[in-house]
Each structure stands twice: as C-alpha cells, then as structure tokens.
Amino acid sequence: MPQLDSGGGGAGGGDDLGAPDELLAFQDEGEEQDDKSRDSAAGPERDLAELKSSLVNESEGAAGGAGVPGAGTGARGEAEALGREHASQRLFPDKLPESLEDGLKAPECASGMYKDTVYSAFNLLMHYPPPSGAGQHPQPQPPLHNKASQPAHSVPQLSPLYEHFSSPHPTPAPGDISQKQVHRPLQTSDLSGFYSLTSGSMGQLPHTVSWFTHPSLMLGSGVPGHPAAIPHPAIVPPSGKQELQPYDRSLKTQAESKVEKEAKKPTIKKPLNAFMLYMKEMRAKVIAECTLKESAAINQILGRRWHALSREEQAKYYELARKERQLHMQLYPGWSARDNYGKKKRRSREKHQESNTGGKRNAFGTYPEKAAAPAPFLPMTVL
DNA sequence: AACCCTTTGAAGGGG
DNA sequence: CCCCTTCAAAGGGTT
Known part of the structure; x- marks a missing residue:
C-alpha cells in the first residue's frame, strides 16, 4: 500500500488526513446522525432488539461479543440514537461486575464527558505550530x-498536565525520561513540533511521548551501546519486557545463538491508529x-x-x-x-473458523460492521 | 503464563 | 476492488 500517499507523504497535497477509511468513518458517523433522527420513533423497539442481541450473545457463550451479524454500524448508530445514558445500561446486561455496573450507572460515564479532554487535545494541537508547510x-x-x-x-478545563505541557517552557516532570532528553532529534519542525505536542496533549501517551525523543531518531532505535539508547x-x-540483551556472551553454538537471537529479536509494534x-x-x-x-x-x-465526536475532534486524532x-x-x-503476524496466538482464530462454518459470528464483530458500512462518500480532505 | 474480551483503524494478502 | 484477518492498547477475567 502506498503508505506515504495514504499517510500524507510529506509536504505535498498528500498531507491529508489519512486513509479513505477515516473518511468513511466520518461518513459513517453522519449516517448515524441521520439514523439518530430517523430512528427516534422506533427507538424502543430497536432497543429491545439490541438488548435481545446482547442477551443472545451472552447465551451463545463467553465468546459472544458485540459482533453479532447484522448488529454492526446500525447497532452503533442505535446506541447513539437511544441516548448514551441508556446505551450504557446495555453493556454486559448479565455479567456486569458490580463495580462495573456502578460505574456504568453513572450517566456521565456514557455521555459527553469526553469533551473537555478532547478539546484539551485540540487546544494543544492548536498550540503547537503546524508543519513548515503550514499554509x-x-x-x-x-x-x-x-x-x-x-x-x-x-x-475545556485544561488539566494541570495539559497546562504543563501547553506552557511555553514546560518543566520536565520528575522522572520523565523523555523530558530529560537533551535535544530533540527530529530535524523537521513538523514532527518535532508534533511530538512535542503529542507529549503534551497526550500526557498519557507514553508511546508517543517517547517516540519523539527516541534515540533512534538520532541513530537508530535501541542501538546497543549507544549512550542515549532508550x-x-x-x-x-518478545518477553514483553524491556530487557534487551545485545550480546550473547554465553558459550552457545552459533546455531543456538542464532535461534535465540531470532527469538529475542525485538518486536516493532504497529503505530497506533x-x-x-x-x-x-x-x-x-x-x-x-x-x-x-x-x-x-x-x-x-x-x-x-x-x-460521538465531531469530525473536527476526530480529525485531530x-x-x-x-x-x-x-x-x-x-x-x-x-x-x-x-x-x-502470528506473534499473538489467538484462540479466537479457531473459534472464528468454527463460527464461520457455523455461521455464527466474527471473533470481534468488527468486520460485519465494516461490511455493513454505508458506501463511502467523497473524501472531505482530498479533492 | 497466555489468552480473552472489547473497541476502531491500518495494513496486507487472497480471490 | 472487496473481503477477511491480524495487530495495535489496556487490564480484569478466564483457561
């Protein structure tokens, strides 16, 4: 896939918001909006239907998730249409732990409390200068x-964290390694600015935070012996722990060490969507x-x-x-x-195969939704 | 210990 | 091109 193209590809016209799927999501959202108004009359019936679906999921076994065929985008739209305070009550109708239920009973847990932080992120995004090709x-x-x-x-009420990062001269938090990095490795004002932003707006995004100070940006990631290699x-x-053993000093055969080397080869994770x-x-x-x-x-x-986010808010992410x-x-x-691929063994894979033969459901229900997604509309950023 | 659950989006491969 | 699969995070729950 043309990652650079879909990913923007720098300063050209390719620097769009992303893949068409993202736009599809927007479209999807719009559809949901339409559904919201349209379905308002049929709400209770649909609610019941969805509740039934949920119960069916439960009865179909522990693997039963939200992935009911036919309960895809429409179901999500229904959730929106029915009001988020009601939607929360449909979560895990049977097996909710009490703490979970208590939490979900709080109306704000399913309503628009997200907004302030999103706007915080937005503020921070706006706080930092756009890429050099700003215009x-x-x-x-x-x-x-x-x-x-x-x-x-x-x-929005900026949390202290956000204010901290929003400030022109943020004070490094104690123990914050990323902030202790001496210089910003990225040459492009684009990314450095962005990841400065990220480290600020995404105060809880260690992944992104350390990205932008990652030494690999200077010399390559995890270079053994590199003084600043983080x-x-x-x-x-592979162990899941950050315990890189650059050199195998044991007296193993070459074959063994080779195998082990492969096994210990660090996994590069996917970037977050x-x-x-x-x-x-x-x-x-x-x-x-x-x-x-x-x-x-x-x-x-x-x-x-x-x-429930607006397009603008989603666009930031x-x-x-x-x-x-x-x-x-x-x-x-x-x-x-x-x-x-294949580094995570999934039992659900077998289940999925079974479900395919049995015609029951997807492992996670994502694909039926996508399959049921409305036709894409014209990209809003491109063209 | 490893996997499941749950979400959306990105990417890759097969038909 | 479309569809399917897998993985990305996260942490309590399950096997």
Whole structure:
C-alpha cells in the first residue's frame, strides 16, 4: 500500500488526513446522525432488539461479543440514537461486575464527558505550530453534522498536565525520561513540533511521548551501546519486557545463538491508529469517572464516545495517527505490519473458523460492521 | 503464563 | 476492488 500517499507523504497535497477509511468513518458517523433522527420513533423497539442481541450473545457463550451479524454500524448508530445514558445500561446486561455496573450507572460515564479532554487535545494541537508547510496543512473540514451535544462554546478545563505541557517552557516532570532528553532529534519542525505536542496533549501517551525523543531518531532505535539508547516503546522484546540483551556472551553454538537471537529479536509494534490514540488519552479519564477497570467495558464506552465526536475532534486524532505512521515509517522503513503476524496466538482464530462454518459470528464483530458500512462518500480532505 | 474480551483503524494478502 | 484477518492498547477475567 502506498503508505506515504495514504499517510500524507510529506509536504505535498498528500498531507491529508489519512486513509479513505477515516473518511468513511466520518461518513459513517453522519449516517448515524441521520439514523439518530430517523430512528427516534422506533427507538424502543430497536432497543429491545439490541438488548435481545446482547442477551443472545451472552447465551451463545463467553465468546459472544458485540459482533453479532447484522448488529454492526446500525447497532452503533442505535446506541447513539437511544441516548448514551441508556446505551450504557446495555453493556454486559448479565455479567456486569458490580463495580462495573456502578460505574456504568453513572450517566456521565456514557455521555459527553469526553469533551473537555478532547478539546484539551485540540487546544494543544492548536498550540503547537503546524508543519513548515503550514499554509498547506490540511485543516479538517467542518463537520457536516455538528453534534448538538457538543456546543462549541464549551470551554475545556485544561488539566494541570495539559497546562504543563501547553506552557511555553514546560518543566520536565520528575522522572520523565523523555523530558530529560537533551535535544530533540527530529530535524523537521513538523514532527518535532508534533511530538512535542503529542507529549503534551497526550500526557498519557507514553508511546508517543517517547517516540519523539527516541534515540533512534538520532541513530537508530535501541542501538546497543549507544549512550542515549532508550528502547522505543514500539520496540518490545518478545518477553514483553524491556530487557534487551545485545550480546550473547554465553558459550552457545552459533546455531543456538542464532535461534535465540531470532527469538529475542525485538518486536516493532504497529503505530497506533486514531482510535487507539484516543483511547490512550481517554482511558484514564473514563476509569476515573466511571470507576471502571475492565478494559473491555471501557473500550465499549470509548467506542461510543469516539463515534460521538465531531469530525473536527476526530480529525485531530487522525492527524496524530497519521504523524505516528509517518514517523514510524521514518524509523523503520522496511517494517511491515505483517512482521508481527502470528506473534499473538489467538484462540479466537479457531473459534472464528468454527463460527464461520457455523455461521455464527466474527471473533470481534468488527468486520460485519465494516461490511455493513454505508458506501463511502467523497473524501472531505482530498479533492 | 497466555489468552480473552472489547473497541476502531491500518495494513496486507487472497480471490 | 472487496473481503477477511491480524495487530495495535489496556487490564480484569478466564483457561
């Protein structure tokens, strides 16, 4: 795939918001908006249907997730249409832990509390200068549907963290290695500025934070013996721990050491997409406000909130993700997402195969949604 | 210990 | 080109 093209590819017209899929998401959102108004009358019935689906999922086994065929985009739209305070109650209707339920019972856990942080991120994004080609820097087009639930006048309360990073001369937090890095490795004002931003706006984004100070940007990641070599967060030893053993001093045969070397070869992680960045930023907030800990439930909430975001708000995360991909490509030119295939063994793979034969469901339900997604509309950033 | 769950998006491969 | 699969984060729960 033309990553550079889809990823923007620098200062040209290719510096768009991202892949068409992202735009599709916007379209999807718009559709949901339409559905919202359209379905308002049929809400209760659909609610019941969805509840049934959820219950069916539960009865179909522990593997039953949100991935009910036919409960794809429409279902998400319904969730929006039915009001997020109701939607929260449909999460895990049967098996919710009490703490989970308590959390979800709080209306704000499913409503627009995300807004302030999103706007914080937005403020920070705006705080930092755009790339050198500033004039051409694509600004997200205004959303076709301005979410009524997100009045533009709503002023976010910047958390101290955000204020800290927003300040012109942020004081390094104690123990913050990334802030202790002496100089910013990136030559391009684009990325350095961006990742400065990222480290600020995404205060909870260690991944991104250390990206921008990553020594690999100076000499290559994790170079053994390099004085400033700090492992890139995207580089994870197979053990999952940052315990790089650059040299094998043991008396092993070459073959053995070779095998071991392969085994210990650090894994370069995929760059985070827009939603992942959003989740990383918002997770702590949701946990705090909803007293939730289970990531599955949190992610469901975040998924709904993601869809409730305006285009502009989502565009910020698409932009961040695009920059992540750009930087990732710069750091690891030959890397392919395929490199990590098979590194996670998934039992669900077998389940999925079974479900295919049985015609039940997808492992996660993502694809039915995509399959049911409305036809893409004209890209809003390109053209 | 490893995987599951759950979300969306990106990417790659097969048909 | 479309569809499917896998992985990215996260952490409690499950095997």
